[in-house]
Amino acid sequence: MKHRKFYLSLIFAAAIAFVSCGEKETTAPTETAEPGAPAAPPTPIDQATVATLTGKVSFEGAKPRLSRLMMDQDPVCVQKHSGPVLAEDGAVNDNGTLPNAFVYVKSGAEKYTFAVPSTPAELDQDGCVYRPHVLGVQVGQTLQIMTKDPTTHNIHPMPKNNREWNISQAPNAAPLEQKFSREEIMIPVKCNQHPWMKAYIGVTKNPFFAVTSSDGTFTIKGLPPGDYTIEAWTATFGTQEQKVTVGAKESKTMDFKFKSS
Template structure:
């Protein structure tokens, strides 16, 4: 799928990354995501954007173009994979983080963190919001893990932790940026790649940290909740291809016909045997 205001000197960033508390948690960066050294960390502080703490880039952030609603859920069949334990952390800022890997989260047969979106352009759809999507770093975890953005939006990275993080953006095997954020540092803003849909985020200081921002040509998308449910609102009447995207399980599609004032149901089902998604 497709989908730097003065900062830390390079010497300071390297020194911080070498702190004993962090060395225990460093792990070799897989070849598929390229070494962080290939793109030296830089810091670009920006003033907090209006509503940055609340914006997620989802359809609710922009004025709707219609009255159509699509609602449904994403299920998981078969035995859910067992998530591996995360390596112990000596960093007190990481207290409270999840204890297990978070790529496949299934509860009562429903799948969390699935991005459901309308594929392609939508006539009359509102433009990309002027406010950026936000990725926070809290308890050494990216929040949210999966979210959408309208093509052309910016993304802001916040560090709510009292520890050093770096945000390395990767598209496929290609490094896009690598920015360092000191403890409780100023937000950093970056443009989303214009030539790809899926931006993967990693932290080399805390290697379990992973998140995804999926770019879409229209604002009609959302991420499934803990119970696997989703709702798309403000769609103009018409027939659309819906896609459900998961970071490891791939994609599913469905056709829906939307009418004003008449909610439409849609459902998707994934299984452990589905082909892995390309990063």
């Protein structure tokens, strides 16, 4: 009887060991290159015929009241500012124009293939605030993240169509470099160490995008003649679309006006 119990215990232990060896450690998914044909070469575009689109983005209605960024949890952040810092989402200039709107060619450029820029797009951290607040990159373009702050940050984009990543960056650390492999408008970015930090990244397949400057204006250059749908995105007031046809060497103006709901 004792021998029978001993052999049964050996069989049971062996079974558990077999199951344990079959288990695999799970890790967060990583983005890999999609199989298929090599990337097509850039489509030749006659630069003598390209068009330019300029305009402004504005808001009509009562201006939202901007909240104060509460940085008290990290004295280092407070010390880098001479006074209160206000949130940038919903900011409206006195003349009604909107900074930080992302304007891009939503459709019409699909027949073209574009080279990936060799120059990185840059996202800086200064005073525990992301700079710029809104930026654009092309698919496959390097995004370089830097810091000027004497405190640790945690850069955490939260995409829906791209790989999510979450990386700490210590003071005086070397710039971080990342890429996005899929088009996505927009990707919010936060910092897990400083919850008030916020930025937005627009990832496009074409180079035809712009972020409105402090006066609410934008310029998109190099458009081949054709028909396009242009979208203006804002963090607070939503999006708007307009269609436009540009001819060879033509300069056109397109304005967007958002209204309070």
